[in-house]
Amino acid sequence: MCGIVGFTSIQKQAAPILLDGLSKLEYRGYDSAGIAVRDGEKETEIVKAKGKLSELSQKTDEGRAVRGTCGIGHTRWATHGEPSETNAHPHSSDDGEVVGVHNGIIENYKEITERLIRHGYSFKTQTDTEVAIKLVDYYLKKYGSPAEAITRAMLRIRGSYALALMFKSCPGEIWAARKDSPLIIGVSGQDSFIASDVPAILKYTRTVYYIDNLEFAKLTPGNVTFYNIEGEEIEKESVTIEWDTEAAEKGGFEHFMLKEIHEQPTAVRDTLNSVIKDNRIDLSAAGIDDELLKEISRISIVACGSAWHVGVAAQYVIEDLARVPVRVELASEFRYRDPILEEKELVIIISQSGETADSLAALREAKGRGIRTLGIVNVVGSSIAREADNVLYTLAGPEIAVATTKAYSAQLAASYALAVALGRARGLIDDEKYAALIQDMLSIPEKIEKILSDKERIQWFASKFAGARDVFFIGRGIDYAICLEGSLKMKEISYIHSEAYAAGELKHGTISLIEDGILVIGVLTQQGLYEKTVSNLVEVKSRGAYLMGLTTYGHYAIEDTVDFNIYVPKIDEHFAASLAVVPLQLMGYYISIARGLDVDKPRNLAKSVTVE
Numbered sequence: 105m106c107g108i109v110g111f112t113s114i115q116k117q118a119a120p121i122l123l124d125g126l127s128k129l130e131y132r133g134y135d136s137a138g139i140a141v142r143d144g145e146k147e148t149e150i151v152k153a154k155g156k157l158s159e160l161s162q163k164t165d166e167g168r169a170v171r172g173t174c175g176i177g178h179t180r181w182a183t184h185g186e187p188s189e190t191n192a193h194p195h196s197s198d199d200g201e202v203v204g205v206h207n208g209i210i211e212n213y214k215e216i217t218e219r220l221i222r223h224g225y226s227f228k229t230q231t232d233t234e235v236a237i238k239l240v241d242y243y244l245k246k247y248g249s250p251a252e253a254i255t256r257a258m259l260r261i262r263g264s265y266a267l268a269l270m271f272k273s274c275p276g277e278i279w280a281a282r283k284d285s286p287l288i289i290g291v292s293g294q295d296s297f298i299a300s301d302v303p304a305i306l307k308y309t310r311t312v313y314y315i316d317n318l319e320f321a322k323l324t325p326g327n328v329t330f331y332n333i334e335g336e337e338i339e340k341e342s343v344t345i346e347w348d349t350e351a352a353e354k355g356g357f358e359h360f361m362l363k364e365i366h367e368q369p370t371a372v373r374d375t376l377n378s379v380i381k382d383n384r385i386d387l388s389a390a391g392i393d394d395e396l397l398k399e400i401s402r403i404s405i406v407a408c409g410s411a412w413h414v415g416v417a418a419q420y421v422i423e424d425l426a427r428v429p430v431r432v433e434l435a436s437e438f439r440y441r442d443p444i445l446e447e448k449e450l451v452i453i454i455s456q457s458g459e460t461a462d463s464l465a466a467l468r469e470a471k472g473r474g475i476r477t478l479g480i481v482n483v484v485g486s487s488i489a490r491e492a493d494n495v496l497y498t499l500a501g502p503e504i505a506v507a508t509t510k511a512y513s514a515q516l517a518a519s520y521a522l523a524v525a526l527g528r529a530r531g532l533i534d535d536e537k538y539a540a541l542i543q544d545m546l547s548i549p550e551k552i553e554k555i556l557s558d559k560e561r562i563q564w565f566a567s568k569f570a571g572a573r574d575v576f577f578i579g580r581g582i583d584y585a586i587c588l589e590g591s592l593k594m595k596e597i598s599y600i601h602s603e604a605y606a607a608g609e610l611k612h613g614t615i616s617l618i619e620d621g622i623l624v625i626g627v628l629t630q631q632g633l634y635e636k637t638v639s640n641l642v643e644v645k646s647r648g649a650y651l652m653g654l655t656t657y658g659h660y661a662i663e664d665t666v667d668f669n670i671y672v673p674k675i676d677e678h679f680a681a682s683l684a685v686v687p688l689q690l691m692g693y694y695i696s697i698a699r700g701l702d703v704d705k706p707r708n709l710a711k712s713v714t715v716e
């Protein structure tokens with residue numbers, strides 16, 4: 105989703121810093137970019153380009169050609185109006201009094217447009233952003249001060265926004281406002297920054313402020329003042345970012361995705377170490393104790409995309425280990441279907457970014473009904489982290505590639521810890537089983553390392569199937585959850601049509617799509633379901649499918665059925681998703697590379713989906 109950067113200083117040229125910041129936000133997905141920079145009291149210069157950021161860099165000689173020390177920049181991911189230079193941000197009011205960029209969706213933009221037209225405004229673009237900028241301009245002219253104009257506009261706008269604005273009457277100042285879209289502020293010496301995410305400014309400062317919903321701020325060189333929606337000044341504590349820029353760079357790998365696949369052992373280890381102390385699970389940092397765990401009558405897990413797939417795997421693990429009924433829901437469905445929730449229910453929202461619009465809305469839906477919410481979140485200080493009653497952090501570090509890998513694995517690890525703690529608190533896991541489960545959980549990182557050490561075999565197989573048209577993934581139970589994620593990786597980055605099916609369901613229609621040479625990947629990590637899935641593989645083989653098997657070491661008889669097999673180390677079956685997903689991530693990655701695609705920034709996708 106759109107990325108915002110802003111910078112104001114006494115002496116430093118803004119444009120190169122804005123472009124550098126925007127490049128760190130490329131992972132969010134975008135189709136055009138632009139900057140607006142002001143040199144003292146002179147007119148603001150706006151430069152935009154459709155396509156990659158490199159176009160904008162070229163147009164501005166890497167920013168050097170644009171003079172001035174105060175500016176805002178934006179990468180746009182089209183929502184209203186096609187991707188084009190005209191629709192790219194920044195936008196400005198007709199007389200150039202207000203210039204701004206925006207992330208989010210203004211729901212009542214049509215109604216505001218009509219009103220502004222009645223007041224003599226006209227519009228050059230199809231964007232809801234131009235409407236917001238002109239609304240601020242309208243209030244500025246009516247009430248005279250930027251602060252008053254911003255509060256009025258905030259009260260008028262329905263929807264989500266992170267806005268960065270510059271006013272002709274206030275050289276050297278950037279104003280920022282926020283509701284439901286991410287925005288952070290950083291200060292270092294005589295420099296002030298705003299950004300949609302920390303990596304954009306981490307090179308320059310570690311001191312960051314989180315601006316909350318319905319708050320706004322004024323940035324001057326080296327200084328920031330925060331206001332609530334009443335326009336009253338408020339105090340804020342800064343947060344020090346612990347991770348470094350290297351964590352957000354490629355570090356020798358060809359792509360972020362490959363780097364992040366290799367960071368999975370660390371992400372899982374760090375996440376588990378944060379909740380396992382002296383061989384016991386301790387969720388106190390998340391505000392969770394045994395009393396609370398005993399009380400829970402039911403669980404709803406709500407999420408989007410890969411985080412939802414974690415939920416599907418967690419459902420099997422929690423129900424099996426703790427015998428608590430679990431329902432897994434897509435956040436986009438949950439938020440609108442008037443869900444029936446029990447008083448003692450726990451609603452778990454899983455989200456890497458903590459900013460996914462549907463997941464955040466689902467959280468609010470549950471909270472609004474007085475139901476306890478737990479966020480399993482990666483980004484510290486994100487909206488979901490701040491609004492959930494309890495937060496269990498995944499320690500995956502910054503994830504840049506659009507297709508998630510290490511955050512997914514860290515989310516799985518966090519959900520295992522929760523499942524085991526639940527089962528233990530409810531008296532279903534005795535000492536011996538508890539110790540064994542914890543030991544197996546802690547063995548996940550080194551077992552992932554083992555899988556990664558044999559990646560060439562997967563690379564070879566992937567190159568053979570780079571031209572595939574359709575791929576089917578089949579499995580049962582937790583293996584089905586693994587298939588969902590493997591199939592999504594294939595679609596996201598390889599653009600190959602693929603489907604994940606519960607193996608027993610394939611014959612109810614979808615088997616008609618199986619033809620000679622179609623690749624079917626069977627996942628078989630669950631002993632009790634192994635023979636059943638083998639039978640389903642035989643069914644598709646007899647219809648011409650080419651079979652790949654993914655099972656654990658020891659199940660060598662699989663080679664009698666499949667054409668190609670990958671083995672992963674043995675582990676307690678509840679945790680199998682953490683291992684079996686890795687070869688499937690690598691498959692997606694290598695097929696994407698073999699097809700010459702942009703693996704880190706696949707078409708049409710965004711890392712953090714902050715609109716519905």
Ligand code: G6P
Pocket residue numbers: 408409410411412454455456457458459460463506507508709710711712713
């Ligand atoms: C986007 C990303 C997915 C991610 C989903 C949910 O679609 O491309 O990789 O799984 O959003 O994101 P979240 O930040 O809530 O985990």
